[in-house]
Amino acid sequence: MIPxxxxxxGLETIKTVVPQKHLERQELEIAGLTDTLASNIHxxxxxxxxxxxxxxxxxxxxHATQAxxxxxxxxxxxxxxxxxxxxxxxxxxxxxxENIIDLAVILSADKLIVRLRDxxxxxxxxxxxxxxxxxxxxxxxSGGLGVxxxxxxMDRVEYxxxxxxxECCLVKxxxx
Amino acid sequence: MxxxxxxFRTNENIQILDLKGELDAHxxxxxxxxxxxxxxxxxxxxxxxxGELMYIxxxxxGVFMAYIEEIRENGGDIKIxxxxxxxxxxxxxxxxPLLFDILDTEEEAFTRFRDN
Numbered sequence: 001m002i003p004x005x006x007x008x009x010g011l012e013t014i015k016t017v018v019p020q021k022h023l024e025r026q027e028l029e030i031a032g033l034t035d036t037l038a039s040n041i042h043x044x045x046x047x048x049x050x051x052x053x054x055x056x057x058x059x060x061x062x063h064a065t066q067a068x069x070x071x072x073x074x075x076x077x078x079x080x081x082x083x084x085x086x087x088x089x090x091x092x093x094x095x096x097x098e099n100i101i102d103l104a105v106i107l108s109a110d111k112l113i114v115r116l117r118d119x120x121x122x123x124x125x126x127x128x129x130x131x132x133x134x135x136x137x138x139x140x141x142s143g144g145l146g147v148x149x150x151x152x153x154m155d156r157v158e159y160x161x162x163x164x165x166x167e168c169c170l171v172k173x174x175x176x
Numbered sequence: 177m178x179x180x181x182x183x184f185r186t187n188e189n190i191q192i193l194d195l196k197g198e199l200d201a202h203x204x205x206x207x208x209x210x211x212x213x214x215x216x217x218x219x220x221x222x223x224x225x226x227g228e229l230m231y232i233x234x235x236x237x238g239v240f241m242a243y244i245e246e247i248r249e250n251g252g253d254i255k256i257x258x259x260x261x262x263x264x265x266x267x268x269x270x271x272x273p274l275l276f277d278i279l280d281t282e283e284e285a286f287t288r289f290r291d292n
Contacts, residue, residue, distance in 0.1 A: 050201040050202035051202050053200045053233075054179060054200070054202070057198075057200075057231070072262075075262050075265075078231075079233055079266065082200060082201075083233060083234055086200070086201040086234075086235060089201070090201070131270075133270065133271050133272070133274065133275055134275065136241050137241050137244050137245050137275060140242050140243075140245055140246070145237060145238060145241075145270055146233070146234040146235075148234075148270065149233075149234055149266070149269060149270070152269055153269070
């Protein structure tokens with residue numbers, strides 16, 4: 001069997017497992033997550049190609065399940081992160097596969113955050129319009145639905161850009 | 177290996193596509209090719225059997241959106257059947273039941289094609 005991913009670096013080789021505790025501490029303080037330990041961060045780096053979406057879904061499923069979310073919420077996180085990654089690949093990086101997307105699942109006492117970082121064209125949520133399904137069908141377009149899915153399924157979706165790095169955070173609170 | 181595949185079956189004049197696996201931005205082109213193949217051979221009455229479809233993202237849903245108008249203009253339709261609850265939830269979230277016939281069984285889809 002020919003490995004499908006032979007043209008791109010193997011996922012295992014770029015998966016970062018080195019804990020950078022000092023740096024993480026600063027990042028967490030910035031994000032207002034001072035109660036979070038660096039051990040509650042899980043990272044994955046992927047090339048910006050749709051062929052890695054299934055790895056992203058597996059990564060999110062594993063950590064959301066371990067965090068104790070019910071299956072239904074794990075499904076919601078899985079699809080929201082897939083949509084966020086797909087948008088980065090197609091829009092931020094315009095389908096060019098040689099770029100990198102950094103993902104992190106960050107757990108704190110009350111919530112799980114999936115943070116996605118890219119260095120492509122930034123997304124402006126203020127320019128986003130809710131899709132009208134009938135209009136999309138009439139225009140024979142196939143996209144524009146991903147952001148809607150993210151907004152509907154997550155408790156919060158936040159975007160920021162700093163020093164050329166775009167960050168999208170998908171936030172899901174634990175059921176109280 | 178891609179974890180998505182499309183199987184082809186027919187029932188009289190109706191083309192049935194059996195979807196299996198996970199439909200995302202990577203595998204959506206396989207579904208696109210399958211629907212294109214139906215159109216090219218003049219089959220516009222299409223039943224999508226989602227019984228073994230484990231996952232769908234907006235990229236997969238977008239394929240149905242991209243083709244439905246043209247198929248209806250040709251007197252056909254795409255009817256979707258046998259969806260698992262977690263997959264139906266995604267269709268429902270985006271309001272697909274307003275635009276598509278989403279049915280429990282293939283037989284219901286066949287009946288609707290016959291009655292129209």
